[in-house]
Amino acid sequence: MNGTAATEATDATDATGTDRADGAQAAAPASDPRRGRPRSPAADTAIIEAVLRMIEDGVSIGELSMERIAREAGVGKATVYRRWPGKSALMLDVMRSLDTDIPPPAGVSVRDDLVGIIEFLRIRGLAKRNSALLRTVVTHVKAQPALWREYHETVVQARREVLLSVLRRGRECGEVRTDRDIDLLADLFVGPVLSRAVLHEWADLPEGLAEEIVDTVLEGVRPRD
Amino acid sequence: MNGTAATEATDATDATGTDRADGAQAAAPASDPRRGRPRSPAADTAIIEAVLRMIEDGVSIGELSMERIAREAGVGKATVYRRWPGKSALMLDVMRSLDTDIPPPAGVSVRDDLVGIIEFLRIRGLAKRNSALLRTVVTHVKAQPALWREYHETVVQARREVLLSVLRRGRECGEVRTDRDIDLLADLFVGPVLSRAVLHEWADLPEGLAEEIVDTVLEGVRPRD
Amino acid sequence: MNGTAATEATDATDATGTDRADGAQAAAPASDPRRGRPRSPAADTAIIEAVLRMIEDGVSIGELSMERIAREAGVGKATVYRRWPGKSALMLDVMRSLDTDIPPPAGVSVRDDLVGIIEFLRIRGLAKRNSALLRTVVTHVKAQPALWREYHETVVQARREVLLSVLRRGRECGEVRTDRDIDLLADLFVGPVLSRAVLHEWADLPEGLAEEIVDTVLEGVRPRD
Amino acid sequence: MNGTAATEATDATDATGTDRADGAQAAAPASDPRRGRPRSPAADTAIIEAVLRMIEDGVSIGELSMERIAREAGVGKATVYRRWPGKSALMLDVMRSLDTDIPPPAGVSVRDDLVGIIEFLRIRGLAKRNSALLRTVVTHVKAQPALWREYHETVVQARREVLLSVLRRGRECGEVRTDRDIDLLADLFVGPVLSRAVLHEWADLPEGLAEEIVDTVLEGVRPRD
DNA sequence: AGCTAATCGAGACGGTACGTCCCGTCTTGAA
DNA sequence: TTCAAGACGGGACGTACCGTCTCGATTAGCT
Known part of the structure; x- marks a missing residue:
């Protein structure tokens, strides 16, 4: 036995991913949006922000585990999975959160x-x-x-x-x-x-x-x- | 379109990667190349072929675990790791195995x-x-x-x-x-x-x-x- | 009501349990016992000992998670699950490890x-x-x-x-x-x-x-x- | 046979247990029993009945989660926890609900x-x-x-x-x-x-x-x- | 009739453990 | 020294519950 442990990159296992990847502004729950406790917008923010912060701190994609994201966001794992079906879908929303609209052409020439x-x-x-x-x-x-x-x-x-x-x-x-x-x-x-x-x-x-x-x-x- | 498309990669966790990624044409063992059982060229082939086969069968990069590659190639995991330091280095050799030299320009016009x-x-x-x-x-x-x-x-x-x-x-x-x-x-x-x-x-x-x-x-x- | 309170039972989530619960002295692997690295007897011991130690330290059954057992035994979770299909089966072997044979009757009277x-x-x-x-x-x-x-x-x-x-x-x-x-x-x-x-x-x-x-x-x- | 058979119990995780386990006949709210909506006796019944039904259907104690009990009783989880501090206290009341008094001895001989x-x-x-x-x-x-x-x-x-x-x-x-x-x-x-x-x-x-x-x-x- | 307050079902919350899979290394006997 | 096999410590995966909290919507007794 040893201590070395792993590392590496890998990725995604599935490729599913896009069920509800409609942007970070969390959709309503499936059944009836007005029943039950509403999703906390703070959690949405905390998660996306945690990912951004980690990446800026040089955390590689391989180290960006859902486990760690939840931990750093101060959020339960289930709270992440309630919003995104997997790491990939989350990443997609992170990507979108960075999007700036292309400025409309001036039209001069x-x-x-x-x-x-x-x-x-x-x-x-x-x-x-x-x-x-x-x-x-x-x-x-x-x-x-x-x-x-x-x-x-x-x-x-x-x-x-x-x-x-x-x-x-x-x-x-x-x-x-x-x-x-x-x-x-x-x-x-x-x-x-x-x-x-x-x-x-x-x-x-x-x-x-x-x-x-x-x-x-x-x-x-x-x-x- | 946007600039994002233009970006890429990173990751790596280890960044080792290239220690010995000198191609599938297996290097000699560390100490004395003439002692002990020689590496089986069949294993080299089996591994590369297994990867190619799996990819052609639509296996995604995330499902391409070293474990599965070895299993599918009918090879011990150690046999893979003896040749490449990790999945990435293996992939690089798989890539190279597909390379065809660009034909020299005819020079007409x-x-x-x-x-x-x-x-x-x-x-x-x-x-x-x-x-x-x-x-x-x-x-x-x-x-x-x-x-x-x-x-x-x-x-x-x-x-x-x-x-x-x-x-x-x-x-x-x-x-x-x-x-x-x-x-x-x-x-x-x-x-x-x-x-x-x-x-x-x-x-x-x-x-x-x-x-x-x-x-x-x-x-x-x-x-x- | 009654003393039947003395009765027992159930639980278990699975109730499977006994696949290989043949005592702590770990059985051979399924396919071919002489192939591959043999199971470490040290791990067997470490796990059982860890459970006994924890219990003696007053750890309740509810806190006796597989996760913690593995951690305290200095062993990977998989190593535990390789030997027992679940907590219950492990407990059974712990029980057995405590068994003392009943002394044979003297036969005097x-x-x-x-x-x-x-x-x-x-x-x-x-x-x-x-x-x-x-x-x-x-x-x-x-x-x-x-x-x-x-x-x-x-x-x-x-x-x-x-x-x-x-x-x-x-x-x-x-x-x-x-x-x-x-x-x-x-x-x-x-x-x-x-x-x-x-x-x-x-x-x-x-x-x-x-x-x-x-x-x-x-x-x-x-x-x- | 052996002494092990004679041993028992422990566990508990919480050990709280009996705070308010005063039976299904629901206690009054903390502050002023006469203010606010009274507890629904129907909920009391539904919960106990759900447990009984599930057990009779062969659901093991391990599968008897509070979550499932509430779901099966068509009741909010909070409604269960408002009445009992945990699964154990609930079980105790379920036990009591089954009690029959021992018939007084006839006194003949x-x-x-x-x-x-x-x-x-x-x-x-x-x-x-x-x-x-x-x-x-x-x-x-x-x-x-x-x-x-x-x-x-x-x-x-x-x-x-x-x-x-x-x-x-x-x-x-x-x-x-x-x-x-x-x-x-x-x-x-x-x-x-x-x-x-x-x-x-x-x-x-x-x-x-x-x-x-x-x-x-x-x-x-x-x-x- | 309006007010106050505790209830209701629903379900999200931060956590913890589950059992599975893979990592990269190590250890068998056989070749 | 290699081989296939497979165990090793470690750690992430996605799911299920824990017990608490927060919604909007009742449902009472009190003014």
Whole structure:
């Protein structure tokens, strides 16, 4: 016998997860919302806050056990499980709690609107505070296809829509070519940021990147004469 | 879309990971490689194969316990741990076992070489069989920064170098503009594929995508008159 | 109402219990006893000892959680559950570990043999050390009919057999009447001790009790003239 | 047989137990009995009935959780705890609700009175319906010394008194020897029933047992010549 | 009729223990 | 020294109860 014990990462066991993952603002109980003692909003807060605090303190996803979350939140385990069916669903709500809506495009010029959107991605994705948080949380969510799809359809999709509307406007006013699938065009702008963040994520995304990307994509890589 | 999509991983608990992750081609024992019973190559194979089989059968990363891997491979747990220090290191080798070298560019035209590279990414990343495999494995590797950096420096870097050399050739022959950072240009080509694979990874990447991407990026999104 | 209060039973959640409750000397694993690491006899001992120590320290049956037993024994919970299917089965083995074989009757006279047996009961049942121990443990075992039956059939029955053999001998030599069921006669001797212990168990059973009981039962309550 | 059989109880976790275990006939509220909504007698009934019903349905004491009792009685948990401080106190009241007073001895002959008392024990303790009930309930009560003492002093003592008075009468009229402690004599009659019920409780106590016991104890086991 | 107050069913609260599973290490006999 | 098997101490999992608390809704006696 020994003392070494475990460690490691792992994850989720199931992939269920999304029963009631409708945001941190806890839904009403199943049967009759006005019967019985109401759920304590303080508990909701305490749990989410505990997760955020732990992550900021450098606790890895593997150490983020439900057991420990409940303990640090000063809450019974059952209180956590009453709100979320598992760690993954909780993480999803933690992720959502960090979401900032993408600012609506100013509408001055198509080029500037595109820069605004890409700049938002650059900053949101790597801003000091969110960075560590999201890296940990997103990892967990991504690891479960069902959750990731859920997140994608609620949050990511909405943001893409903003980008698409700008591109459509660009088409109407002749700023954007119409002979390509509009989804492909959207990926041309988003992809590079993603690439920088994903493939060499330990580097910071430099200022001015958004403009450089937008301009190059608009004008093309082949030199115009 | 948003920046969150761009973030990633972490975790690790241990961060050990790479002590001896020198591939499935089993290293020699510590003290004297010629003494005692040699490691069974059959065991190496059985383990890697078991992981691949399980993933193909839809086993999620969370259910991929070392315990189960050993059981499924008909192998003692110690036999697994003798080869890899943990699940992550094993996963890294599983990933490597799937690697195919990027074919060298034909060198006919810059545009065609670029298409070749992007087409390789499209197929490698999403080909029916590998897709599920990689998604599961990569998730785990990404979740541990040390491992991911290792993988990145070994495999990703090499591929990028091929792309960069093509771009440099393009600059020399005037096919590619020189007023932009060459790394940025590389991301313009790689990013869109990544975006498709990461942000809506459950969709298949259609044929012809590589050409469409390369051509649009080369020519630009703004219509040339 | 009545003395039946003296009866018992039930409980148990499962009532399973006895799969392998064949004494503390741990059985071999299910499949092949010679394969794999053998069970540690030290663990067997540590667990039983921990229970005994705790009980002697006045830990109540309600506080005797498997969790705590494992902790105090310096043993993993799984190690406990590998040996016993539940708390009850463990308790049964703890009980057995305390058993002392009833000394064989000297065979001098029937009356003295009877006194010897009853005296054994008086002492065993209430001896300082065992008393506290047994009270706690027996409670748990009695609370589960299946376990209690098991215990009865293995231990109690054997002791009764000794008593019965003495009575049979008494019949042969005319010391014991033959017009009554021999099992009834046995109860006439055992019952009074039981009654004292069960109905007013907080009192100590006084010395000389055995002789008084045996003599009175032999001679009868109605005065002989 | 052995002394272990004679041991008992303990446990308790709380040991509170008897604070207010004054029977199901619900006490008045603390402050002013006349103010506020009175306790519903229907709830009292529902709770006791639920326990009885469950026990008759074979629910073991371990499955008899307060939670389940309340649920099954269609009553809030607080309503149960308002009446009893814990499961044990409730059980004690359930026990009491089953009590039948021992019939006063006819007084015809000492021998017949003794048979009457023992017969009562035989039937009460093992009558098909009560048997299961009592076994379950008594187990729980016995497991807590404080409760058991309470029950003993209230109920058992009273019954013993009846037996003792008969024995005293027997002494006066020369039917019972006077050279033995009268408490011991009482145990000689009660013990055998107890022994049968406790040591092999799953068997039924046959008719005629009472007479057989009384006669044998009166006359003695040694044959009279 | 209105007020006060204790009740009701329901169910959430912080805890603790359950029994199962996995971690990474250790220990068998056999090869 | 390896192998398969499986036990080891440790710890998280998700469930069930504990006894308490808090809801809105009765249900009485008192003004």
